[in-house]
Structure formats: structure tokens, C-alpha cells
Amino acid sequence: MVGISTARKLAKQVYLSIIHNKIEQERKKLYDGKFNLLPNWWNLAVNESQHMEVQGCDVSDLTAAYGTPLYVIDKQRLVANYNNFYNSFHKHYPKIIIGYSYKTNPLPSILSVLHDTGAYAEVISEFELWMALKLGVPANKIIFNGPSKTQQSLALAVTNQIMMINIDGFAEIDTIDSLAKKNRHTQQVGVRVVTSVGWSSQFGLGIKNGSALEAFKRLKTKQHIKPCGLHLHLGTGLKNIDTYLQAIKEVLDFSKQLSEQLNIKIQYFDFGGGFGVPTVRPFTETDTRLAANQLPIATFDPSQTPSLDDYSKKIINLFTQYYSGDTEHLPTIIFEPGRAITSSAQLLLVSVLAIKDGDNNTKTVIVDGGKNITMPLAYEYHEIFAATKMEQSNNAEFYNIYGPLCHPSDIIFLLKKLPELEVNDILAVMDAGAYFVPNQMNFSNPRPAAVIVDNGQHKLIRKRENYADIVALDIWN
Numbered sequence: 520m521v522g523i524s525t526a527r528k529l530a531k532q533v534y535l536s537i538i539h540n541k542i543e544q545e546r547k548k549l550y551d552g553k554f555n556l557l558p559n560w561w562n563l564a565v566n567e568s569q570h571m572e573v574q575g576c577d578v579s580d581l582t583a584a585y586g587t588p589l590y591v592i593d594k595q596r597l598v599a600n601y602n603n604f605y606n607s608f609h610k611h612y613p614k615i616i617i618g619y620s621y622k623t624n625p626l627p628s629i630l631s632v633l634h635d636t637g638a639y640a641e642v643i644s645e646f647e648l649w650m651a652l653k654l655g656v657p658a659n660k661i662i663f664n665g666p667s668k669t670q671q672s673l674a675l676a677v678t679n680q681i682m683m684i685n686i687d688g689f690a691e692i693d694t695i696d697s698l699a700k701k702n703r704h705t706q707q708v709g710v711r712v713v714t715s716v717g718w719s720s721q722f723g724l725g726i727k728n729g730s731a732l733e734a735f736k737r738l739k740t741k742q743h744i745k746p747c748g749l750h751l752h753l754g755t756g757l758k759n760i761d762t763y764l765q766a767i768k769e770v771l772d773f774s775k776q777l778s779e780q781l782n783i784k785i786q787y788f789d790f791g792g793g794f795g796v797p798t799v800r801p802f803t804e805t806d807t808r809l810a811a812n813q814l815p816i817a818t819f820d821p822s823q824t825p826s827l828d829d830y831s832k833k834i835i836n837l838f839t840q841y842y843s844g845d846t847e848h849l850p851t852i853i854f855e856p857g858r859a860i861t862s863s864a865q866l867l868l869v870s871v872l873a874i875k876d877g878d879n880n881t882k883t884v885i886v887d888g889g890k891n892i893t894m895p896l897a898y899e900y901h902e903i904f905a906a907t908k909m910e911q912s913n914n915a916e917f918y919n920i921y922g923p924l925c926h927p928s929d930i931i932f933l934l935k936k937l938p939e940l941e942v943n944d945i946l947a948v949m950d951a952g953a954y955f956v957p958n959q960m961n962f963s964n965p966r967p968a969a970v971i972v973d974n975g976q977h978k979l980i981r982k983r984e985n986y987a988d989i990v991a992l993d994i995w996n
């Protein structure tokens with residue numbers, strides 16, 4: 520007789536092998552048996568040494584000059600991402616503003632490039648507001664959002680007469696009004712609303728429950744506030760146009776109600792960020808199950824992600840059903856993308872420190888950057904390349920890749936198929952330009968340096984933290 524536990528084990532094995540086969544089939548169908556997304560999704564060049572090149576710079580030259588872990592920012596891609604976003608919408612509608620979401624990647628040099636290219640600043644804290652002002656962004660190109668505005672942050676915003684404060688709760692109203700009175704000006708204000716789709720939790724004021732309307736009624740009574748904006752933000756990594764269309768329709772209907780009931784004319788429609796990028800996919804339930812069962816997570820087809828053109832046609836078409844007419848009186852549409860602009864323009868280089876045999880024909884690799892600098896890898900699929908072995912090798916093996924944090928959860932990638940690795944090889948974590956930098960910490964290690972590359976030239980834009988930096992604020996005795 521077969522024991523219950525043996526039967527369970529057998530059933531589990533059969534189950535795992537069925538899933539494994541299914542993934543293999545899908546992968547074969549999509550990628551002809553390949554395990555990685557192809558480098559041409561990022562227009563990556565590979566030189567004759569089979570090294571990855573970014574903007575004409577061999578990654579091994581960069582790591583020799585600056586060490587690892589190292590962020591590499593592709594300036595041309597950064598600018599192209601911004602221009603592509605702006606133009607996709609601007610070609611269908613004349614009044615478009617793009618406010619880059621500072622929280623997504625607050626490296627000052629990146630922000631400067633984006634401002635030089637035309638971006639406004641979207642900030643959510645006093646620190647970010649300070650940074651925008653410090654970078655020389657004109658106050659009338661700064662939008663202040665978020666549910667956690669302090670009195671001090673509002674004072675900084677109002678004193679500088681920034682373009683727009685999107686309030687997130689009632690308490691902000693009196694504060695803004697009295698600050699504006701003190702400064703003898705009228706502050707433009709919008710309201711972040713909650714629609715039937717997208718994030719709600721701690722954010723915004725509901726349209727359906729009447730809170731948003733109540734906020735506008737109160738704003739209208741204030742002498743030093745001009746209520747003129749509607750703001751929404753639905754999430755991040757979204758890939759569904761209908762979610763945007765639904766939310767935007769509700770906001771446009773609400774703007775009609777504001778006009779009819781309160782005679783408030785909305786001049787700024789801020790539809791937030793959240794646009795997913797083709798080469799990153801939030802983990803699905805299946806991915807999480809596969810990882811828990813130690814099975815490789817399936818790659819996916821990036822071309823399934825809607826393009827910005829797909830978004831713009833549909834969004835602007837909906838918008839112009841409500842607003843059309845002479846250009847002068849049209850409202851302005853604002854977007855606050857973060858990920859869509861910087862994600863694919865930055866990668867993270869880490870070095871292989873050690874390799875050992877693991878279970879079930881796998882190898883264990885330790886690299887010098889883990890969850891301390893790659894937080895999004897806990898909830899999203901990001902591609903990884905062996906940047907010093909870009910050839911399609913016949914000796915590919917399954918690797919479990921871990922960081923340096925001495926904890927089993929310090930996982931970079933489980934069961935990644937890569938060419939045979941050696942110590943000192945460089946791995947590149949792709950799409951490291953969104954939510955990597957702001958989420959990093961120094962768990963036993965300094966935070967990485969960052970370098971921007973353009974036309975074969977490279978320039979350090981953030982120094983590697985040194986040990987003295989880590990303890991600079993500590994009082995030793």
C-alpha cells in the first residue's frame with residue numbers, strides 16, 4: 520500500500536510537471552524556446568566581446584571605472600521616452616502638460632534632463648518640492664500632490680506660488696487659504712478624486728459618496744483659492760486602457776456637475792501616471808505560485824502592452840466628446856508618468872561574487888546587490904542579462920540568483936536560464952529606472968553609484984556611498 524504522504528508527494532510531482540510543461544509550451548510558442556526577453560526590446564547593442572553596450576559604452580568599461588553595483592542611465596532613451604509620451608498625446612490635443620513623478624526616480628541629474636526636455640515637476644512631499652525649487656524649476660511648473668502634506672510643505676508651496684496644489688483632504692483647504700491670504704495671492708487648487716476604478720485606500724475624495732463635491736463647495740467659499748483642477752491617479756504598472764477610460768469618464772461627468780451646480784469651470788484635468796511599460800510585468804498569482812514551488816516564472820509577450828498611441832487616441836477621443844471648440848478655451852490635460860519615462864532608460868549592473876551547486880541541477884549565484892537595491896523585484900518581473908556573456912550560449916543553466924544580505928529572502932531571480940557564469944561576470948537588471956532608487960537602503964552595504972551615458976561618453980551623476988556617509992548622522996558617544 521502506498522502511504523498518504525507518498526501519494527501526496529507523487530501528486531505534487533505530477534502537478535508540478537504539468538505546470539512546468541505548460542510553461543515550456545508557452546515559452547516555446549512565444550520565444551522559440553528562449554528563456555529571456557530579447558535584448559532588442561531595449562535596443563541593446565552587443566559588441567564583438569559579447570558584452571552589452573549602452574550608448575556605445577561597454578558595460579565592463581563602466582564597471583571597471585565606477586565599480587558595482589552601478590546604475591546606468593541611457594540619456595537618449597530617457598529623452599526619447601519623454602518625447603514619445605508628450606508627442607503621443609500632443610498630436611491629438613493641443614494643451615498637454617507632462618509632470619514627471621519625482622517619487623519614481625529622484626536622481627537630480629535625471630530630473631534636470633527631463634526638465635530641460637520640457638517636463639513639469641510632480642511632487643508629493645516637502646523634500647521633493649524643495650528639490651524641484653533647488654533644480655530651478657519655475658514655480659508655475661510644479662504640481663503638489665499626496666495625502667500627507669504638512670503645514671510646512673504647504674507653506675513652501677503657497678509662498679512660492681506653485682502652479683497647482685491637488686488637495687487630498689479637507690484639512691488642507693483652510694491652511695492653503697490662510698497661507699495664500701498672508702502671501703496676498705490666489706492659489707490654484709485641484710481635488711484628487713476617487714473613481715469606481717483604481718486606487719482608493721488612503722487617497723482622494725470620493726465622487727460617488729459626495730466628498731469631492733463637498734470639497735469644491737468649501738473651496739468655492741475661500742477668497743484666496745481658485746478651484747480649477749481635477750486629479751486622479753489609478754495605480755502603477757497598469758496595462759488596461761479601459762480602466763483609464765472608465766475613470767476619465769466619471770471625472771468628466773463630475774466636471775459637468777461642478778459647472779452646472781457650482782459654476783466651477785475645470786481648467787486642468789490631471790489624469791495621473793500609472794502607465795505600464797512593455798518589458799515589466801507585475802507578478803500574477805500564478806507567478807507567485809510558481810516561485811513558491813521553485814518553478815521558473817514564465818516570460819511574457821511585451822507586445823501585449825498597449826502603446827501610448829493606443830492610450831492617446833482613446834483618451835483624447837473621449838475627452839473631446841466633452842470638450843471641443845476653440846483652442847484658447849480648451850482645458851489643459853496633465854499626465855504624471857513616472858515609470859513610462861524612466862523605467863527602461865536605466866539598468867542596474869551587479870557583479871557575480873560566488874557560484875555554487877544547488878539542488879535539482881541548479882546553480883546558486885551570489886551577486887553584490889540584492890533586495891537592498893532592487894525592491895521592485897519582489898513584486899514585478901524584470902529581465903536580467905548576463906551582460907558580459909550576451910551570446911546565446913548552448914551551455915545555459917538554471918541559476919538561483921541571490922543578493923548579499925545573508926537572508927534567504929534576498930532573492931533576485933529564481934531559476935533564471937543564463938549562459939554559464941563565472942565569478943566577476945556582470946549581470947544587468949533591466950528597467951531599473953522606476954522605484955529602484957527611491958526604495959533602496961543600506962543594509963550592510965553602501966548604496967550604488969549612478970552614471971549617465973550618451974554617445975560613447977559617461978558621466979558620474981551619483982557617487983557611491985562610502986562608509987563614512989552611512990554613519991554620517993550617527994552620534995558615536
Ligand SMILES: Cc1ncc(COP(=O)(O)O)c(C=O)c1O
Nearest residue numbers: 620752755792793855856857858
Ligand atoms: C499621484 C501620483 N502620480 C504619479 C505617479 C507615478 O506613477 P507611475 O510611475 O506608475 O507612472 C504616482 C505613483 O504612485 C502617484 O502616486
